Amino acid sequence: MRRAQPGTIVEIGCGQGAMGARLVGLTREYVAVEPDPTSYRVACERIEPRGGTVVNGLTDDLPAGRTYDMACAFEVLEHLEDDAGALRDWAPRIRPGGHLVLSVPAWQHMFGPWDKAVGHYRRYSPDDLAGTLRDNGFEPVDISLYGWPLAFALEAIRNRVADGSPIQEESAPEQTAHSGRWLQPSKRISDVGITVGILPFQALQRIVPKKGNGIVAVARRV
Secondary structure, three states: OOOOOOOEEEEEOOOOOOOHHHHHHHOOEEEEEOOOHHHHHHHHHHHHHHOOEEEOOOHHHOOOOOOEEEEEEEOOHHHOOOHHHHHHHHHHHEEEEEEEEEEEEEOHHHOOHHHHHOOOOOOEOHHHHHHHHHOOOEEEEEEEEEEOOHHHHHHHHHHHHHOOOHHHHOOHHHHHHHHOOOOOOOHHHHHHHHHHHOHHHHHHHHHOOOOEEEEEEEEEEO
16 A cells, blocks of 8 residues: 555445554545444544544445545455455446455355354455456456464464354344454554564564465556
């Protein structure tokens, strides 16, 4: 994001605003949409005092014809049954030549109780994601794996917690709504604690760049 230097950002499905609270300082205008009312209220508390705007709704609720230098969607695409359709819907919100930054869980063979509990339809390989982007209005710029080794341990814990949870019996939309607020750290602790805590794992990830259970992708709107 610092390389792209977007003047305006829209975040799609901001959850409780953990990422938005960081993004708002990287651009002159930050807008987020979040359909879940509970997560929306927490996101407002985190983001709006820093100068951003949060809308309780979807991208359709943004002003018609408004475009942004960058759209972000972190852990969103896997929740959408029609991921290709979502990408086609998002593209007009990005100016031609602007960027889409997104993250998704990696490797379908790792699909487990946590994925089911939070309403995931799928996981992706880097090649799958690159192909989906190319087929729906975007040219991949960079696709990277992340999460080794820490996120593998965290995923095992989440799967144990999710296995047999009552949330497994809810509908996919209900599971998706819960996903933005289930097992989330407090907003005060998260900013400092996560930033400091992941530093050694970031160093390890650089040593093994081809391992990870998550993907971060940067793509350019064609």
